[in-house]
Amino acid sequence: MKIGLEVHVALPTKTKLFCSDSTAETKEPNSQICPICVGFPGSRPVLNKEAVRVAKSIAIALNCSVKDKISFIRKVYFYPDLPKSFQITQLSESIGSEGSIELEKKKIRIRRIQIEEDPAQIIREGGYTLLDFNRSGTPLVEIVTEPDITTEEELRETVFTLRTILHYQGVDVNQEIKTDLNISLAEDRVEIKNVTGIKNLIAAAQYEIARQGAIIEKGGVPEKETRSFDAASGTTKASRKKESEEEYGFIYEPDLTVYDTKNLAENAMRIPTKIARDLAVKHNANYKTILELIAFDTGALNLISTFEDEFSFNTIIASLEIMKRFGEPSNSNVFKEILNLTDQKIDITREVLKKIKSGDKVEIKKFSESQIDETIRKMLNSDATIVEKYKKNKNVVNFIIGTISKKYGIQPREAAVRVESVINKL
Amino acid sequence: MKSYIAEFDTKEKPKDYYNKLLENLKEKNRELNAFNNFNDSLHGGFPFSVKDNICVKGVESTASSKILKTYKPPFNATVVERLQKNNFGFLGKTNMDEFGFGSFGINCEAPAHNPFNSDYVAGGSSSGAAIATAILKYHVAVAESTGGSISSPAAFCGVVGFTPTYGVVSRNGLIDYANSLDKIGFMARSAIDVRKVLNMSTGRDTKDTTSLDVRLTDEPKIQFSVINQLMNGLDGKIRSAFDKFLEKLKGMDYKVNYVDLKEIEAAIPAYYVISAAEASTNLARYTGFKYGFKVNDFSKKYNDFFTEARKQFGAEAKRRIILGTFVRSASVKNRYYIRALKVRAMLNEKMRRILRESFIVSPTMPITTPKIADIEKLSPVQNYALDILTIPPNLCGLPHISFPYDYIGGMPIGAQVIGEHFNDYAVISFVENWERKFKYKFRYNIGAL
Numbered sequence: 046m047k048i049g050l051e052v053h054v055a056l057p058t059k060t061k062l063f064c065s066d067s068t069a070e071t072k073e074p075n076s077q078i079c080p081i082c083v084g085f086p087g088s089r090p091v092l093n094k095e096a097v098r099v100a101k102s103i104a105i106a107l108n109c110s111v112k113d114k115i116s117f118i119r120k121v122y123f124y125p126d127l128p129k130s131f132q133i134t135q136l137s138e139s140i141g142s143e144g145s146i147e148l149e150k151k152k153i154r155i156r157r158i159q160i161e162e163d164p165a166q167i168i169r170e171g172g173y174t175l176l177d178f179n180r181s182g183t184p185l186v187e188i189v190t191e192p193d194i195t196t197e198e199e200l201r202e203t204v205f206t207l208r209t210i211l212h213y214q215g216v217d218v219n220q221e222i223k224t225d226l227n228i229s230l231a232e233d234r235v236e237i238k239n240v241t242g243i244k245n246l247i248a249a250a251q252y253e254i255a256r257q258g259a260i261i262e263k264g265g266v267p268e269k270e271t272r273s274f275d276a277a278s279g280t281t282k283a284s285r286k287k288e289s290e291e292e293y294g295f296i297y298e299p300d301l302t303v304y305d306t307k308n309l310a311e312n313a314m315r316i317p318t319k320i321a322r323d324l325a326v327k328h329n330a331n332y333k334t335i336l337e338l339i340a341f342d343t344g345a346l347n348l349i350s351t352f353e354d355e356f357s358f359n360t361i362i363a364s365l366e367i368m369k370r371f372g373e374p375s376n377s378n379v380f381k382e383i384l385n386l387t388d389q390k391i392d393i394t395r396e397v398l399k400k401i402k403s404g405d406k407v408e409i410k411k412f413s414e415s416q417i418d419e420t421i422r423k424m425l426n427s428d429a430t431i432v433e434k435y436k437k438n439k440n441v442v443n444f445i446i447g448t449i450s451k452k453y454g455i456q457p458r459e460a461a462v463r464v465e466s467v468i469n470k471l
Numbered sequence: 472m473k474s475y476i477a478e479f480d481t482k483e484k485p486k487d488y489y490n491k492l493l494e495n496l497k498e499k500n501r502e503l504n505a506f507n508n509f510n511d512s513l514h515g516g517f518p519f520s521v522k523d524n525i526c527v528k529g530v531e532s533t534a535s536s537k538i539l540k541t542y543k544p545p546f547n548a549t550v551v552e553r554l555q556k557n558n559f560g561f562l563g564k565t566n567m568d569e570f571g572f573g574s575f576g577i578n579c580e581a582p583a584h585n586p587f588n589s590d591y592v593a594g595g596s597s598s599g600a601a602i603a604t605a606i607l608k609y610h611v612a613v614a615e616s617t618g619g620s621i622s623s624p625a626a627f628c629g630v631v632g633f634t635p636t637y638g639v640v641s642r643n644g645l646i647d648y649a650n651s652l653d654k655i656g657f658m659a660r661s662a663i664d665v666r667k668v669l670n671m672s673t674g675r676d677t678k679d680t681t682s683l684d685v686r687l688t689d690e691p692k693i694q695f696s697v698i699n700q701l702m703n704g705l706d707g708k709i710r711s712a713f714d715k716f717l718e719k720l721k722g723m724d725y726k727v728n729y730v731d732l733k734e735i736e737a738a739i740p741a742y743y744v745i746s747a748a749e750a751s752t753n754l755a756r757y758t759g760f761k762y763g764f765k766v767n768d769f770s771k772k773y774n775d776f777f778t779e780a781r782k783q784f785g786a787e788a789k790r791r792i793i794l795g796t797f798v799r800s801a802s803v804k805n806r807y808y809i810r811a812l813k814v815r816a817m818l819n820e821k822m823r824r825i826l827r828e829s830f831i832v833s834p835t836m837p838i839t840t841p842k843i844a845d846i847e848k849l850s851p852v853q854n855y856a857l858d859i860l861t862i863p864p865n866l867c868g869l870p871h872i873s874f875p876y877d878y879i880g881g882m883p884i885g886a887q888v889i890g891e892h893f894n895d896y897a898v899i900s901f902v903e904n905w906e907r908k909f910k911y912k913f914r915y916n917i918g919a920l
Contacts, residue, residue: 080544080545080546083761084756084761085544085545085761085762086526086532086534086539086542086544086646086647086756086762086763087525087526087532087544087546087548087643087644087645087646088546088643089642089643089647089650089678089679089680090680091677091678091680092680119752121751121752121755123755123758123773123774123777124773125758125760125773128756128761129755129756130752130755130756130758131752131755131756173769174773292800292801294751294752294796294799294800294801295799295804296748296749296752296799296808297651299649299650299651299681299749300647300650300679300680300681301680301681302680302681
C-alpha cells in the first residue's frame with residue numbers, strides 16, 4: 046500500500062495573500078473582501094511578504110531546500126468559488142522542495158511545499174449555491190508528500206508529526222485542514238479530493254483501504270480515478286474517471302515578479318520531535334511521553350526549559366501531566382508550587398490545586414490527614430485485637446506506620462503520630 | 472513644437488467651456504465612435520480621455536466588451552489618480568477593439584472611424600484615444616499598448632503616440648489583455664505634451680508589483696538603424712515616403728544605417744502565442760455573476776451558466792481564448808508557450824544590442840490607411856501580419872513613439888522610433904527636434920474642437 050498526501054494549511058498571517066483584507070474569523074459573509082480577492086477587472090495581486098516568510102520557515106522545519114528565487118503560476122479551471130477562474134499557486138519554483146517528515150522510525154519524503162491562495166467558501170443552502178469570499182485569498186501552504194506512507198499507523202503518525210511541527214511554526218492546527226489523499230493498494234492511483242479535517246482523513250483512508258482490498262481479494266484491480274469522501278456515511282464515491290491527467294493550462298503569473306526569499310528571517314527552528322528526542326536521551330526518559338506533552342503545547346516546553354536545572358526531570362514530567370489532567374494552561378504560575386509538592390511526593394488533588402490557585406498556603410500535611418487517618422482506621426479494623434495488643438506493645442503497629450509512610454510519602458515519625466492519634470480517638 | 476497643456480494653463484476658461492466642448496464632441500462622436508461615454512460633470516482641468524480598458528472609479532469601464540457592460544469599478548487606475556492630482560479633468564472613456572484585440576478599431580460593437588475620412592479605419596486597438604487626440608485641441612489621451620495599440624492608431628490619425636518602457640507606468644486599474652506585455656501610454660498633439668504627462672505618471676506604485684522605480688533618461692542618439700527585414704513587406708508608397716523621411720533625417724545631421732535582424736520574423740508568432748496565452752487566462756474570470764453582464768438564470772449548472780455569459784465575447788476574443796488555451800495546454804506547451812518566451816528573451820537581447828548605439832526607426836504601419844471594408848475582408852493571419860513593425864518593441868518592452876511625418880492621399884502616415892529600455896525621454900526628445908525643425912503642424916482641416 047502506498048499513501049501520499051497533499052495537505053493544505055492556512056498560514057497565520059493577519060492579512061490575505063495578495064491584498065490587505067483581514068483573515069480574522071467573522072460571521073458576516075463577504076465583509077472582508079476587496080476588488081483583488083473578488084477578482085474585479087483592473088485589480089492585481091500584491092504579495093504578502095509575511096506569508097512567504099512563514100512558508101519559508103515551514104519549509105525549513107520540514108527539512109526542505111528553500112529556493113532563493115520563487116515565482117508564481119496561474120492554475121486555470123472553472124469553478125464558482127474561484128473568483129478569477131484561475132488560482133495563483135506555485136509549481137517548479139515553489140518555496141520548498143525535497144524535504145521530509147521524520148517519524149519515529151521512518152522518513153516520509155516531501156516533494157514540494159507551495160504557497161497558494163484559498164478560494165471562496167461555498168455554502169449550499171435552500172437549493173442555492175452561495176459564495177462567501179471572506180476566505181478567498183487566505184494564504185495557504187500545500188505540502189505534497191511522496192507516496193511513502195504504507196500503513197494506517199504511519200498515516201496517523203505522519204499527520205500527528207506534521208501537525209506538531211506546524212504548531213511550533215505558529216500555525217493554527219485546530220483549523221479544518223483540507224487534504225487530498227492518494228491511495229493505492231495496487232498499481233493505479235486513486236485520489237480522494239478535498240477531505241476536510243483529520244478525523245475524516247483517517248476515516249477516508251480506512252474506507253478506501255477496505256474498498257480496494259475487497260476488490261483485490263475478488264481478483265479485481267482498483268481503477269485509477271478521483272473519488273470524494275462523504276463524511277456522513279463514511280464512504281468514498283467515484284467522482285471522475287481519470288482517463289487523462291487534469292488540464293490546468295499553467296502559465297507564469299505575469300503580475301508578480303520573481304521574489305527573492307534570501308532576506309526573509311525565518312522563525313526560531315523549534316522542532317518538537319527533535320526536542321523530545323534530545324530530552325529523552327538527556328534524561329533517560331520516554332520519548333513518546335515527552336512528545337505528547339509538548340506536541341501542541343509550546344508552554345509545556347517552556348516550563349521544561351525553565352525548571353530543567355532546578356527539579357528532577359521526572360518531577361517536571363509528572364507535574365506537567367498533573368497540569369494536563371486538570372486542564373491547567375501551561376503558562377500557569379501554579380506550576381512552581383505543583384513542582385514543589387510533586388517533588389515531596391505529595392498527591393495533588395483538585396482540592397489542592399484550588400488552594401494553590403487561590404494563593405492559600407497549602408498545609409501539605411493537612412490535606413491528606415483525613416485520608417491518611419481513614420486508611421489507618423481501615424488497617425486497624427482488619428485486626429480486632431490489635432488495639433489491645435498496642436496498649437502492651439507499641440511495636441505491633443510498626444507495619445502500619447511503614448505502610449502509611451511509604452504510601453503517603455511522609456516521615457515514619459509523622460506516620461507514628463497519626464497512628465497514635467487515630468487509636469486514641471477510637 | 473508646442474505645448475497645448477502650457478497654453479491651456481494660461482487661458483481663462485469661460486464657465487460653459489466644458490459644456491460646449493462636450494456638446495460638440497458628442498455631436499462629432501456620432502460619426503466617429505471615438506468615445507464610449509462622457510463625463511458630463513467635467514468642469515475644470517486640462518481634459519484627458521481614458522481608454523475604456525482603464526478603470527475610472529464609478530464610471531462604466533468595459534474594454535468595449537459586451538461582457539463588461541455595467542461594470543463600474545470601485546477604484547481608479549493609478550494613472551488616472553496621478554493625472555487628476557495634476558489638475559487634469561477626466562473627459563470620458565474612449566473606444567477600442569474589444570479587450571485590445573485588434574489593430575484597426577473595428578473589433579467592437581461600434582467600429583471607430585478615421586477623423587480624416589470616415590470610410591477609413593482609425594487604427595487600433597486604442598482607436599478612440601487617437602481620434603480624440605486628432606479632433607480635440609486641448610486634450611491628451613491615456614491609452615494602452617500590448618502589441619502596437621498606441622502606435623497604430625496614432626499613425627493612422629496623425630498624432631503622437633508614446634509607449635513607455637514596460638513597468639514605467641503602473642498598470643494598476645488596467646483591465647488586462649496580456650499582463651507581461653501591457654503598457655499604459657499616451658497620445659498628444661505634440662511630443663512635449665507626451666513628456667509632460669509621462670513625467671506625472673511614472674514612479675513606483677505599490678499596487679502594481681511590476682511597476683519600477685527607475686530614473687528615466689534622455690540620452691540622445693545620432694545613429695538611426697533600419698532593420699532590413701522590416702522593409703521587405705512595405706507598401707510601395709509607404710516605402711518611398713519613408714525613404715524621403717530618412718533623407719530628411721540625414722539632413723538633420725543624423726546618421727542612418729541598415730542592419731539585419733533575421734530573427735525578427737519570429738516576433739509575430741511569439742507575440743501572438745504569449746499574448747493569447749495570457750489573455751485566455753485573463754478572460755477566464757468573465758463568468759457572468761459578479762460584475763458586468765449577468766446571467767440571471769440560476770437554475771443552470773455552473774458550466775452552462777458561464778458558457779451562457781461567455782457568448783457575449785466577440786469573434787476575435789473567442790478566437791484568442793481558443794488559441795491561448797491551446798498553446799498553454801500540457802501536450803503542446805513546450806512547443807508554443809515556452810518556446811515563445813525563449814524567442815522573446817532572444818529578440819530582446821538582439822534588439823538591445825542594436826539599441827546600444829542607435830535608435831531603431833521604421834514606418835509605424837506597413838500599409839497606407841485601409842478602408843474599414845477592406846480590413847473586414849482580411850483573414851486573421853493576414854490581419855496579424857500587419858503588426859510586424861509595432862510588435863518587436865512591444866514584445867521587448869522597449870519605449871517607442873509614433874509620430875506623423877507625411878500624408879498619402881490626404882491621410883496621415885506615421886514613423887516609429889524605438890529607444891533603449893528606460894531611455895524613454897530620448898525618443899520623445901527626438902520627436903520634439905523633428906517638430907521644431909519641420910515646424911510640423913496638425914492639419915486642422917479635420918477641425919479641432
